Amino acid sequence: MPRFSIVTPVYNPPPKALDACIKSVVKQNFPDWEWCVVNDCSPDPRIRKILDRWATKDSRIRVMHRTANGGIVAASQDGLDMATGEFVALLDHDDKLAERALGVINKELNTDDEIDYLYTDEDKIDPKGRHYDVFRKPKFDPVRLRSQNYCTHFSVFRNSLLDEIGGFHSGYDGAQDYDLILRATEKARKVAHVPQILYHWRVVPGSTAGDVHAKPYAYDAGQKAVHMHFQRKQISATISKLSPGSYSHVFGTNGSPLVSIVIPTRGDTSRVWGVETCLVEGIVNTILKTTDYPNFEIVVVRDVNTNRQMVHPFTLPNDARILLADFDQSFNLAKKWNQGVLASKGKVVVVLDDDTHVDNPEWLSQIVGQLQFSDIGVVGPMLLLEDGRISSAGITMKPKPTHLSHGKSSLSDGWMGVHSVARSVSAISGACMAFRRTDFDTVGGFSENYRISYADIDFCLKLASHGLRTAWTPRSRVYHFGARTLGATEDATDYAMLNSRWGRFIGSDAYARNNA
Amino acid sequence: MSHAHDAHDEIDSLADLRDASRERLLTEIGMLRKETKYSEFQTIKAKYEREILASRDAVFGMSAELGELKARLRIDVQGARQSMMQTPTWRVGSLVLKPLNLMKKLLRKN
Numbered sequence: 094m095p096r097f098s099i100v101t102p103v104y105n106p107p108p109k110a111l112d113a114c115i116k117s118v119v120k121q122n123f124p125d126w127e128w129c130v131v132n133d134c135s136p137d138p139r140i141r142k143i144l145d146r147w148a149t150k151d152s153r154i155r156v157m158h159r160t161a162n163g164g165i166v167a168a169s170q171d172g173l174d175m176a177t178g179e180f181v182a183l184l185d186h187d188d189k190l191a192e193r194a195l196g197v198i199n200k201e202l203n204t205d206d207e208i209d210y211l212y213t214d215e216d217k218i219d220p221k222g223r224h225y226d227v228f229r230k231p232k233f234d235p236v237r238l239r240s241q242n243y244c245t246h247f248s249v250f251r252n253s254l255l256d257e258i259g260g261f262h263s264g265y266d267g268a269q270d271y272d273l274i275l276r277a278t279e280k281a282r283k284v285a286h287v288p289q290i291l292y293h294w295r296v297v298p299g300s301t302a303g304d305v306h307a308k309p310y311a312y313d314a315g316q317k318a319v320h321m322h323f324q325r326k327q328i329s330a331t332i333s334k335l336s337p338g339s340y341s342h343v344f345g346t347n348g349s350p351l352v353s354i355v356i357p358t359r360g361d362t363s364r365v366w367g368v369e370t371c372l373v374e375g376i377v378n379t380i381l382k383t384t385d386y387p388n389f390e391i392v393v394v395r396d397v398n399t400n401r402q403m404v405h406p407f408t409l410p411n412d413a414r415i416l417l418a419d420f421d422q423s424f425n426l427a428k429k430w431n432q433g434v435l436a437s438k439g440k441v442v443v444v445l446d447d448d449t450h451v452d453n454p455e456w457l458s459q460i461v462g463q464l465q466f467s468d469i470g471v472v473g474p475m476l477l478l479e480d481g482r483i484s485s486a487g488i489t490m491k492p493k494p495t496h497l498s499h500g501k502s503s504l505s506d507g508w509m510g511v512h513s514v515a516r517s518v519s520a521i522s523g524a525c526m527a528f529r530r531t532d533f534d535t536v537g538g539f540s541e542n543y544r545i546s547y548a549d550i551d552f553c554l555k556l557a558s559h560g561l562r563t564a565w566t567p568r569s570r571v572y573h574f575g576a577r578t579l580g581a582t583e584d585a586t587d588y589a590m591l592n593s594r595w596g597r598f599i600g601s602d603a604y605a606r607n608n609a
Numbered sequence: 610m611s612h613a614h615d616a617h618d619e620i621d622s623l624a625d626l627r628d629a630s631r632e633r634l635l636t637e638i639g640m641l642r643k644e645t646k647y648s649e650f651q652t653i654k655a656k657y658e659r660e661i662l663a664s665r666d667a668v669f670g671m672s673a674e675l676g677e678l679k680a681r682l683r684i685d686v687q688g689a690r691q692s693m694m695q696t697p698t699w700r701v702g703s704l705v706l707k708p709l710n711l712m713k714k715l716l717r718k719n
Contacts, residue, residue, distance in 0.1 A: 413639035428659075435658050537665025555669045594673040597680035 095153075097126040097195055098178030098252065102168030103186040105135040108143060110187035110295055115147050115154075117189040117293075123196035129175035132158045133168035166269045170261045182249045183270060187295045189218065190247065194291035198249055201287050209251040209281035210274070212244040215292040224293065228509065231517070232603035233284040236469070236564045239319060240514035241339045242271040247292035250277055265318055267311025272318035279325065288606070312337050328465045339510045341568060343455065344462025349388045352461055352527075353437030354380065357394040357420070357429035358447040360405030365450070365574055366479065371407050372447040372574075381412060385454035386461065394418045394433040427539035427548035430523070434533055442533060446524040450572040459568035460527040463515065470561025471528045471553055473521030474569035475512075477503055484573050486511065487518030487565040489605040490598050494520065494550055494591070497605060503570070515566040519557075519602050523549030524573045532556060545584040547591045554595050 099118060103111065118128055132144055141158060148156045157171060173181065180202065184190065194213070202208055212233075217226040230243055237243055248270065258276045265272040278284055312334055319340045320332045330342040358373040365375065377391055396404040397419040409415050418436040420429050430444050441461050451457075456474060463472040476484040476496075483503045485496035498512060506513040523539075526549060536555040539548045553563045592599065626634065693699055 411636065411639060413635045413642075415639065416642055431659060431662055432655065435655050435662075534662070535665070536669055537667070538662040540666045540670060541663060542666075542670070554673070555666075558669065558673065594670055594677060596677050 095125050095127045095178040096123075096199060097180050097182055097249070098176030099126060099128045099182045099184050100131075100169060100172035100176055101128065101184045101186055102131045102133055102165055102172055103135060103140060103144065104133045104162070104165070104168070105137050105140060106186040107297060108137070108139045110297060111140065111143055113189055113295075114184070114187060115143070117192070118184070119147070119151055119154075120192050121190065121195045122193055123199050125199075126153060126195055127176075127178055128154045129172040130154065130156045131168040131171045131175075132156065133164070134159050134162040164266055166261050166263050166266055169269060173255060173260045176252060179252060180249050181252050181255055182247065184247070185294075187297055188246065189293040189295065191289075191291045191293070194247065197287060197289060197291060198247075201285055202249075205283060205285070207282040208285045209254045209283060210277050211249045211285040211287060212274075213247045213287040213291040214289055215246045215294055216290050218293045218295045220297065227290060229288065229606040230286060231606060232286045233278070234517040234604065235278060236463070236466075236562070237514060237516035238275065238278065239322060239340075239342060240335075240516070241510055242268070242274060242315065243509065244274050245270065246294055248274060251281075254280060265314045267308045268314035268318050271315050272321070275318055275322045276325075279322070309337075316340055326466070328462075330462065335513050336506055336510065339506070339514050341514070343568065344458055344465070346386055346458050349386060349458070349461070350440040351438060352386060352389040352441045352443060352457060353392055353434070353439030353530075354389055354443045354445055354457075355392045355394065355430060355433030355437060356445050356447050357426065357433060358407075359396045360403060360407040361447070362405075363448065363574070365448075374407050374409065376445065376447055376449050376451075377409055377415065379451055380457075381410060381414075383451050383454055384457050386457040389457065390414045390416060390437065390439060392416045392418055392433045392437045394420050394429045394436075397421050425541055425544050426523070426546075427541045427543055430548070431538045431541065434530070434538060437530075440530055441527060442530055443525065443527045444523055445571075446573060448574040449524060450574070451570075452572070453570050456569045456571055459566055460525075463564050463566055464527060464529060466564075468560070468562055469564045470532050470556035470559070471521065471526050472564045472566060473518075473526045474571045475503065475565070475567045476522060476524055476571055476573040479572065479574055483512065484575060485522050485524070486567070487516075487563075487605075488520040488522060488550060488553075489602045490519045491600060491602040491605060493599055494547070496522065513567055515564060515568065517562045517604050518565045519563065519598070519604055520550040520553035521563055521565055522573070523552070524575070525571045526552075528552075528556070532559070532561060535559065540590075542590050543584075543587045545587055547584075547587045551591060551594065554598065 130144055132141060144156045148154045155175060157175060159168065159171065198211060201211060214229050216224050216228065218224055254277055258280055261269050262272055316332050316334055323330050323332065323342065329345045329347060332340055332342050335341050356373060356376060360371065360373060362369060362371045373393060377393065380391060391414055393409065393415065395417060398404055399421065401419060416436060418433055420432055422428060434442050441464060443457065460472045460474055463469050473487065475486055478484045481503055483498045483501050486498040489495055489497050498507065503512065536559055540551050543551060557563065
């Protein structure tokens with residue numbers, strides 16, 4: 094049994110590109126492979142000749158000529174049926190592998206017997222053979238995979254896993270690999286990512302690599318694949334197409350658990366969009382007016398003096414959903430958050446700064462909806478600056494804790510759609526974050542060792558050490574006027590604390606590689 | 610009497626609430642929640658809950674600090690090893706031992 098079976102459905106590629114593809118496989122510095130090539134009735138007679146010539150040259154190349162054209166799914170499945178290797182790798186008929194690809198992958202697979210699926214970084218080759226568009230991918234991120242097939246090339250599956258999930262399914266032409274990856278990762282014991290460019294995606298006229306609009310049917314199939322993924326997870330969401338290759342999911346609000354929105358405040362007043370506003374009054378009123386989520390309460394944690402009088406008095410609407418919790422100690426944001434959470438009753442808690450504003454009705458339902466996935470521990474929205482640019486699209490730990498995409502346009506999708514799709518990040522801002530109450534209790538809430546900053550990052554990292562990921566979603570948008578609270582100020586003692594606990598995670602970030 | 614008017618009436622006695630509408634009762638609950646400060650019991654309960662949280666945080670924090678120290682130790686040991694291998698003593702020693710190591714390898718093969 095060979096270590097690798099490479100599966101390639103072939104349908105009328107440019108002969109030169111096919112030849113280059115074959116050469117890139119034959120030149121592999123790791124010899125233990127077989128190549129299952131399925132010619133899906135290519136009309137160009139040269140294709141058959143090329144394939145037969147190479148099959149006689151190298152016994153590891155096994156060619157099957159179909160008698161009738163069956164389409165990419167049928168041809169790929171024929172290839173899978175031919176595969177006898179321990180692992181199956183998918184290669185398109187006009188693309189190229191790096192010479193060391195199988196060797197590097199074999200080395201990675203040898204590190205852990207439980208790796209069932211593996212993918213690598215990739216780039217593109219133009220018609221003149223020049224390499225461009227290097228895609229340095231993040232480590233495995235099921236949140237992002239639900240929105241776009243960022244894994245694609247080069248994908249390697251354990252053959253027994255493909256048997257278990259029933260190989261390719263018909264009806265997904267053009268997105269058959271996306272459907273396969275979604276189903277495989279749902280069952281895989283472990284997924285690995287090799288952060289090296291081992292696959293070169295050729296751009297030829299009419300290919301998806303060159304023109305994202307080339308195969309519109311593929312995006313319908315992709316939408317269906319994501320829809321079926323949500324069905325298998327038994328999570329209700331409406332899947333819609335974003336830019337080609339990307340999908341958004343909008344969670345419904347049926348069976349909504351009680352959500353407690355905890356707002357710590359001093360009762361400060363500030364100028365927002367030119368109007369002098371009491372911040373807490375502003376955000377509470379907009380939440381009550383705007384939010385479409387049916388089941389929530391608001392816990393306002395207010396500063397009081399020793400006589401239990403508000404330090405900065407404010408007035409809130411007369412609404413049974415509003416609760417007040419008093420805070421009479423010296424400033425400590427984590428303590429205030431904890432006090433608010435302890436006074437709340439919701440199964441899900443959202444901590445929200447008072448210097449924020451929401452104007453999209455689904456801001457709450459879309460962050461809370463993500464928590465239906467059991468591997469997600471904390472979720473944050475896209476935070477916007479007062480002028481609508483991005484304030485935070487998550488937090489990266491590289492080179493030190495920093496907001497991702499700060500100051501960039503919230504209207505652009507960003508490189509590979511990073512601003513338009515939900516994805517995992519290392520941490521998110523405490524200006525707005527949602528989590529389950531049970532997880533909050535398990536990890537001991539927010540660490541009160543931090544006085545001003547980093548308790549939010551520490552909380553995300555504590556959840557990560559407990560096996561729960563941090564997710565960010567652009568479907569929920571919250572304006573954060575920032576620098577209007579002490580929470581926006583950095584503190585050297587707090588940073589030292591963060592470094593003593595989590596220093597090993599500062600300086601690199603597997604979710605935010607240089608263009609992931 | 611409209612619900613709106615009903616909702617803003619003062620409570621004269623508990624009997625007054627017996628026939629009150631659902632809307633009024635909800636409003637009264639909301640107002641009471643706002644007006645009522647933490648009772649002593651609630652304050653004590655919150656204090657102990659905070660202490661439990663702090664203890665759990667300390668456990669997570671200590672295991673994180675342990676991981677951090679292990680990571681730093683690993684880096685320090687690697688660094689020390691590399692700088693040791695750069696020293697003239699080490700280089701001379703490995704040069705002297707080279708023939709001996711070759712002999713060992715050959716003997717093992719045979």
